[in-house]
Amino acid sequence: MRKFKTQLLVLIPGFVAALCGQVLAETAENISDKKLVIVSSFPEKMTAIYEAAFEEKYPGIDVEVAKKKTTAGLKYLQENNSVDLFWVSAPDAFEVLKKKNMLQKYRPKAKGIPRRISGYPVNDPDGFYSGFAAAGYGIMWNREYLQEHELEPPTEWVDLTRPEYQGHIGLSAPSRSGTTHLTVEAILQLKGWEPGWALVKAIAANAKAITEKSSQVPKGVINGEFGIGIVIDYYGLTAKANGAPVEFAYPSATVFVPSGIAVLKESPQPDLAKKFIEFVLSPEGQQLLLHPDISRLPVWPDAYKSENIPVGYPQPFSAKTLGSHTAFDVQKSRLRYNLVNSLFDVMVTYRLGDLKRAVKSLQQAERKLLTSSNAVPEVAAALVQGRDLINYLPVDELTSYDPKFTGKFRKKRKKISDVIAGEQGEIEKRWDADIQKRYKQSYKIVNASL
Structure with missing residues (x-):
């Protein structure tokens, strides 16, 4: 042993x-x-x-x-x-x-x-x-570009709706970019469904282009293709850290996720x-x-x-x-993820020309009201009517949370000529015809009053 x-x-x-x-x-x-x-x-x-x-x-x-x-x-x-x-x-x-x-x-x-x-x-x-x-969403601008065009730096979302920025802004579409989707959804949650979409449309009407990728927006700002871009913060921070002539600002109402x-x-x-x-x-x-x-x-x-x-x-x-920032409701965002993408494409991406023309006529009407020495009630009335036509939404906020309705949206169009079969395609087709008609009516009414 x-x-x-x-x-x-x-x-x-x-x-x-x-x-x-x-x-x-x-x-x-x-x-x-x-x-x-x-x-x-x-x-x-x-x-x-x-x-x-x-x-x-x-x-x-x-x-x-x-x-x-x-x-x-x-x-x-x-x-x-x-x-x-x-x-x-x-x-x-x-x-x-x-x-x-x-x-x-x-x-x-x-x-x-x-x-x-x-x-x-x-x-x-x-x-x-x-x-x-953490990621925040905000506004990036090229200092040299703005100086050359004698433009002031925008720091709030509403600044981007000003007529002097028309043709100087770059942004992408939420259906093409998850970060752009979050930016749009954040605006909708912070501002409210109807005011939020009105703000998004007014900003988009000043866009030079809707880019295919979100990364093309900051690249465009850096190389001077755009003076201003709506971007996720790290694009602005990275460009600035590497010596590009850019600045970035969070609007006072922003979301960090x-x-x-x-x-x-x-x-x-x-x-x-x-x-x-x-x-x-x-x-x-x-x-x-x-x-x-x-x-x-x-x-x-x-x-x-x-x-x-x-x-x-x-x-x-x-x-x-x-500054102030509001909590982002991811459940609301998830419920209407594809719906928001479809709405943006129908109202903005594939009708950008009609939207820009209609909003430009609104801006001209506003300028006339501000500069005219006499009252011009016909212009004021046309302005209200035209703005209502542009800001129309085919879906109310309550419906945007309805899973039975939002569940119908599962696909996206890569271009306006793409055909989506089924109920989603039928709904988008009705929306498109209605939106196009309203944008053209707005332009016609307002332009006639000028």
């Missing part, structure tokens, strides 16, 4: 060493030679920085990022089950996937991150997606996906958001204590810095 124990003691160290070696080898094998596939709407400069940092921290892991617009990304995920993570700015996009049961629950272990920002939950209360950065990340339910590498989430939420990952090529707002408040933070950098956890 004693001899056996002696032999066992002699064998144990070798056994333990072998066992540890096997475990370490298996662990190394588990985290190396693996591919992590991410679908993201973020700029390649940003994802490349995170990709390099994560691969350096975990050698052997290959991170592959598929760059796609949010709306295209949603469609791609429904057709592919080889994706591990969805990483985009728009929280309502995650709600779409959550509703389709395409996400798996994961609650990050990261500490020190508040539950809410500006009244909005940082993480999904049900645990299906997590916020990693978390950009998110989530593990797909069919993820081939769920453990690696969760490891990546923990990385972006770690102090190291949060500090990366301050990189000049990223310039986003961390959800970890201690990141703002960093010595590397630029002077004047926004502080989303300080109401004094950013």
Whole structure:
């Protein structure tokens, strides 16, 4: 027995060493030679920085990022089950996937991150997606462009409706961009359904173009194609940090929402996906958001204590810095996501020419009322009638929350000539005919009074 124990003691160290070696080898094998596939709407400069940092921290892991617009990304995920993570700015996009049961629950272990920002939950209360950065929406402008055209910088949404900005603004369509969708939805929630749409139409009427991608707006502002653009904050902050002659401002009424990340339910590498989430939420990952090529707002408040933070950098956890901001209702946004996209395309994207002409006549009528030394009641009456025709909405706010109605909208047109079959197509066809008629009537009535 004693001899056996002696032999066992002699064998144990070798056994333990072998066992540890096997475990370490298996662990190394588990985290190396693996591919992590991410679908993201973020700029390649940003994802490349995170990709390099994560691969350096975990050698052997290959991170592959598929760059796609949010709306295209949603469609791609429904057709592919080889994706591990969805990483985009728009929280309502995650709600779409959550509703389709395409996400798996994961609650990050990261500490020190508040539950809410500006009244909005940082993480999904049900645990299906997590916020990693805050995003605000506002106005970006090119200083040199405005100086050349003798224009004052706009800082409020209503400023963009002024006639002097006509033809100087760039914006995208919500059906083409998740961030633009959030901007429009935020205005609708902050201003109210009818006043919000009136404001959106008035701004769009001053647009030089509706771009195919949201990224084309800040690029256009930087290169002088547009003087002004409606953008998500990081476009303005990044451009300014890299020396472009631009400025960015949050309107006094603005919304801050978390950009998110989530593990797909069919993820081939769920453990690696969760490891990546923990990385972006770690102090190291949060500090990366301050990189000049990223310039986003961390959800970890201690990141703002960093010595590397630029002077004047926004502080989303300080109401004094950013003024008033209202909580964004993601449930309302989710319910009418496709409906808002369809309404914008029918009333703005595919009728931009008619809208611009009608609004320009309103602006001329307003100018005549202001400059005329005599009363011109016929112009005043035409102005009221014309504005009512332009601001007409085919859907009231109560209906916009009705799932039976909003559920009819599932597809989008890439161009005005595209035909959508079924009830959605029939509804949009009626809307289009009605809107076109009203814009033309408005122009005719107001123009006749001038």
